[in-house]
Amino acid sequence: MAKLTLFAASLVAVLALAAAVWLSTDGPDTPSSPGALPQNFIAGIGPGQRLCIADQIIPPGTARIEMTLSTYGRPLVAAIAVTGRAGDKLILAGSRRFREAQNVVVPVAPTANREQLATICLRNIGQTKFQIAGSPTSGPSLRYPGATQFSWTDIAGDIGERFQRVRVAPFGAATAWLALALALAAIALGVGTVIRTARR
Amino acid sequence: MSTAEQAGLRRGGWRRQSVALACAGATLLSAVAWAVVTPPFHAPDEPSHFAYVQRLAETGTPPSPSEVSRPGWSSAQAAALRAVRFPSVRANPRGKPPWTVLDQQRADLELSHRLAQNDGGGADAASTYPPLYYSVESVGYLASDALGANVIEQLTVLRLISCLLTSLTALFIFFFIRELLPGTPLAAPVGALSVGLLPYVGFIGSSVNSDVLMMTLSAALFWLVARSWRRGLTDGAAVWIVAVLVAGWATKPIFLGLVPGAVLAIVFLLLRLRSSGGRSLARPLAALIIAGGVAAGLYLAISSGLWARSTQPPGSSDLVSGSASGQAQKSLTGFLSYLWQYWLPRLPFLTDQVAEPYPLWETMFKGFIGRFGWLEYQFPAWLYDAVLVCWVGLLALIARALVVGRAALRSRAGELLVYMTMMAGVAGLISLVGYQLRTEGASFEQARYLFPLLALFGALIGLAVRGAGQQLAPYLGIAIVIGTGALNIGGLLMTLGRFYA
Numbered sequence: 001m002a003k004l005t006l007f008a009a010s011l012v013a014v015l016a017l018a019a020a021v022w023l024s025t026d027g028p029d030t031p032s033s034p035g036a037l038p039q040n041f042i043a044g045i046g047p048g049q050r051l052c053i054a055d056q057i058i059p060p061g062t063a064r065i066e067m068t069l070s071t072y073g074r075p076l077v078a079a080i081a082v083t084g085r086a087g088d089k090l091i092l093a094g095s096r097r098f099r100e101a102q103n104v105v106v107p108v109a110p111t112a113n114r115e116q117l118a119t120i121c122l123r124n125i126g127q128t129k130f131q132i133a134g135s136p137t138s139g140p141s142l143r144y145p146g147a148t149q150f151s152w153t154d155i156a157g158d159i160g161e162r163f164q165r166v167r168v169a170p171f172g173a174a175t176a177w178l179a180l181a182l183a184l185a186a187i188a189l190g191v192g193t194v195i196r197t198a199r200r
Numbered sequence: 201m202s203t204a205e206q207a208g209l210r211r212g213g214w215r216r217q218s219v220a221l222a223c224a225g226a227t228l229l230s231a232v233a234w235a236v237v238t239p240p241f242h243a244p245d246e247p248s249h250f251a252y253v254q255r256l257a258e259t260g261t262p263p264s265p266s267e268v269s270r271p272g273w274s275s276a277q278a279a280a281l282r283a284v285r286f287p288s289v290r291a292n293p294r295g296k297p298p299w300t301v302l303d304q305q306r307a308d309l310e311l312s313h314r315l316a317q318n319d320g321g322g323a324d325a326a327s328t329y330p331p332l333y334y335s336v337e338s339v340g341y342l343a344s345d346a347l348g349a350n351v352i353e354q355l356t357v358l359r360l361i362s363c364l365l366t367s368l369t370a371l372f373i374f375f376f377i378r379e380l381l382p383g384t385p386l387a388a389p390v391g392a393l394s395v396g397l398l399p400y401v402g403f404i405g406s407s408v409n410s411d412v413l414m415m416t417l418s419a420a421l422f423w424l425v426a427r428s429w430r431r432g433l434t435d436g437a438a439v440w441i442v443a444v445l446v447a448g449w450a451t452k453p454i455f456l457g458l459v460p461g462a463v464l465a466i467v468f469l470l471l472r473l474r475s476s477g478g479r480s481l482a483r484p485l486a487a488l489i490i491a492g493g494v495a496a497g498l499y500l501a502i503s504s505g506l507w508a509r510s511t512q513p514p515g516s517s518d519l520v521s522g523s524a525s526g527q528a529q530k531s532l533t534g535f536l537s538y539l540w541q542y543w544l545p546r547l548p549f550l551t552d553q554v555a556e557p558y559p560l561w562e563t564m565f566k567g568f569i570g571r572f573g574w575l576e577y578q579f580p581a582w583l584y585d586a587v588l589v590c591w592v593g594l595l596a597l598i599a600r601a602l603v604v605g606r607a608a609l610r611s612r613a614g615e616l617l618v619y620m621t622m623m624a625g626v627a628g629l630i631s632l633v634g635y636q637l638r639t640e641g642a643s644f645e646q647a648r649y650l651f652p653l654l655a656l657f658g659a660l661i662g663l664a665v666r667g668a669g670q671q672l673a674p675y676l677g678i679a680i681v682i683g684t685g686a687l688n689i690g691g692l693l694m695t696l697g698r699f700y701a
Contacts, residue, residue, distance in 0.1 A: 007675055011679060057300055057302050141288075152697075159696055159701060163299070165299045165300065166240075166284055166298045166307040167240055168353055176236075176237065179232075179237050180237075180693070182230070182233040182236075183230050183402075183688055183689055184689065186227070186230040186396075186685065186688070187226075187397065187681065187686075187689075189229065190222075190397060191678055191682060193219055193223060193389050194677040194678050196219070197219055197385055197386055197389050198674035200215070
C-alpha cells in the first residue's frame with residue numbers, strides 16, 4: 001500500500017515537474033482576437049476606392065493588425081488607416097507597396113489596457129485593383145496579434161478573465177481553472193480506486 | 201449460510217459496486233471538465249445536433265433530410281451562433297471566441313431577444329440520424345427552457361446529460377471487463393478508467409452528439425453478451441440484448457456494425473443452452489422474438505408511421521444493390537480493395553484509393569488519442585509517437601497474457617470470435633460509408649466512429665494488466681491511469697490555449 005502510494009506520488013511529481021517546465025516556456029505569438037477564416041479573396045477595391053470595416057473590437061495589448069491582400073499578381077500601393085469610433089486616429093500607416101498574397105502587418109500604437117471599437121479603412125491609392133482575404137459570410141479576415149510571446153504563467157489570469165465571456169461560467173474567472181481541478185480530481189479518484197482494489 | 205457469511209458477501213458485493221461507481225465518477229468528473237472548457241458549439245457538428253434536439257423538443261417531430269427549404273438553425277440558435285462568433289472561429293486556429301467586456305455586452309443584447317426557437321431543424325448534417333439520443337436530450341432541453349434558459353445555457357444542460365451517459369459507458373465497460381477477466385480484479389477498474397479518462401472520450405462524450413448514447417449502448421451490449429456467456433442466457437438477458445440492439449439502431453447507423461457479432465453471439469448462446477440440456481430453448485427464444493418484435497415495432501411505428509422517416513442507414517444501399525448513383529468508380533472489388541488498404545498496408549497490386557499513407561495511424565490512432573475542436577488542433581507529433589511506444593509495451597503484455605492463458609482462451613474461442621466479428625463489422629461499416637463518400641470526393645473517417653468498440657479497448661488494457669502479473673499489475677495500473685489522466689489535462693490545457701491564449 002505504502003509502496004503503491006509512493007509510486008503514484010513519484011509519477012505525479014515527475015509529470016507535474018514536466019508540466020511546470022512546459023507551462024513556463026514561452027509559447028508562440030498568438031493572435032488575441034477573432035478573425036474571419038481567410039477562405040478566399042473578397043471585396044475587390046479599385047483605384048481610388050475605400051473599404052471600411054466597422055465595429056472591430058481591438059483588444060487590449062494589440063500591437064499590430066494583420067490582413068492578407070491579393071494584388072492580382074501586380075504590385076500595388078494602398079493606404080491603411082485605423083480610426084477609433086469617435087474618429088480618433090490610432091494609426092495611419094501611410095502609403096505602402098504590397099505584393100501578391102502578402103501578409104500585411106500594420107503596426108499600431110499598443111492600445112494599452114482597454115479595448116477599443118474601431119473602424120479600419122483601406123484606401124487604394126494605386127493604379128490597380130486589390131482584394132482582401134476573408135470569408136464571404138463573415139467579411140474580411142483581420143487579425144490582432146499581441147505585442148509579445150506568452151507563457152502560461154503570464155497569461156493564466158487573462159485566460160480566466162476571457163474564458164467567462166458569452167458562456168455558462170458559474171464561478172466567473174475561476175471557472176476554467178476549477179474545470180481543470182475536476183480533471184485532476186478524476187485522476188486522484190482513479191488512482192485511489194486502483195490502490196484500493198490492489199490492497200484487497 | 202450463516203448470518204456472518206451473508207453479511208461478508210454483502211460487504212464484498214458493495215465493495216465491488218463502489219469500485220465500479222468510482223470509475224464512473226472519475227469519468228463523470230473528466231467529462232464535466234470538458235463540457236465546461238469546450239466553447240459552445242466547438243465540437244464536431246454540435247450546432248446540427250443541438251438543432252435536432254431543439255426541433256424535436258419544440259415541434260414534436262425530428263428534422264427530415266428532405267426539408268431543404270427550412271433553415272438548419274432556428275432564429276434563436278442563429279443569434280447564439282452569432283453571439284459566440286461561430287462562423288469565424290470554427291475550424292480557424294486563428295479565430296478566437298468573444299472574450300472582452302464589450303463582446304459580452306453585445307452578446308447579452310443578442311441573446312436577450314426572445315427569438316423563435318421552432319423555425320429551425322431543416323436538412324442538416326444530423327438530420328438523417330435516428331431520433332433516440334435526441335429524444336433523451338429533449339427532456340433536458342424542455343426542462344431548461346421551462347426555467348427560461350437561453351440557447352447557450354440549454355446547450356450546457358444538454359452537454360451535462362451527455363456527461364452522465366459517458367459515465368454510464370465507463371460503468372458498463374467496467375462490468376464487461378469484470379465478466380471477461382474475473383480472476384484479475386485490477387483489470388476492470390484500470391480498463392474502465394483508461395477509457396473514461398481518455399481525452400478524446402471526454403471531448404466527444406461531453407458534447408451534444410449522438411455518438412454519446414451510441415457508445416453507452418455499445419458498451420452495454422458487450423457487457424450483456426459477456427455476462428450471458430459466463431452465466432448462461434437468461435430470459436431477462438435475452439430481452440435486454442434485443443432491446444439494446446433496437447435502441448442502437450434507433451441511435452446511430454454505425455452501431456449496426458455490431459449487429460452481425462451480436463447475432464452470432466445469440467446463436468452461440470442458444471446452442472450452448474441446448475447442449476447443456478438443462479433448460480428448454482423455448483423461453484429465451486420467445487423472449488428474443490417478442491422483445492425484438494415489440495421494440496422494433498415500436499420504433500418503426502413511431503419513426504416510419506408517425507414521422508414518415510426512413511429507418512434505413514443513410515446512403516448504405518448503393519454498393520449492395522450495385523446501383524451506384526452516377527459515380528462510376530463504385531464496385532464490390534473497389535470496396536474490398538479500399539477496405540484492405542484503409543486498415544492494412546496497401547499491397548503493390550492494389551490501386552491507391554486512400555489519400556493518407558497510413559490512415560490507421562494518421563486518422564484512427566492519432567484521432568483516438570486526441571484531435572479536438574473541428575479537428576483543427578491536436579497534440580504535438582512527438583506525443584503520439586510516445587503513446588505508440590507505450591502501446592508496443594502494452595501489446596507485449598497482452599501477448600504474454602494470451603500465451604499464459606491459452607488453455608482458457610481455447611475454451612472461449614466462440615466468445616473471441618463474437619468480439620472479432622463485432623470489430624470487423626464496425627471497421628467494415630466505417631469503410632463502406634467511407635468508400636462511398638470518397639468516390640464522391642468527400643472524406644468520412646474519424647476516430648470517433650470506433651467508439652462502438654470502446655469496451656474492447658478497455659478489455660485490451662485489462663488484458664495488459666493481467667499480463668503484467670500479480671506483482672507488477674498495480675504499478676502498471678497506476679501508471680496507465682496517471683498517464684491517461686495527464687493526456688486528459690494536456691488536452692484541456694491545449695483547448696484553453698487554442699481558444700483563449
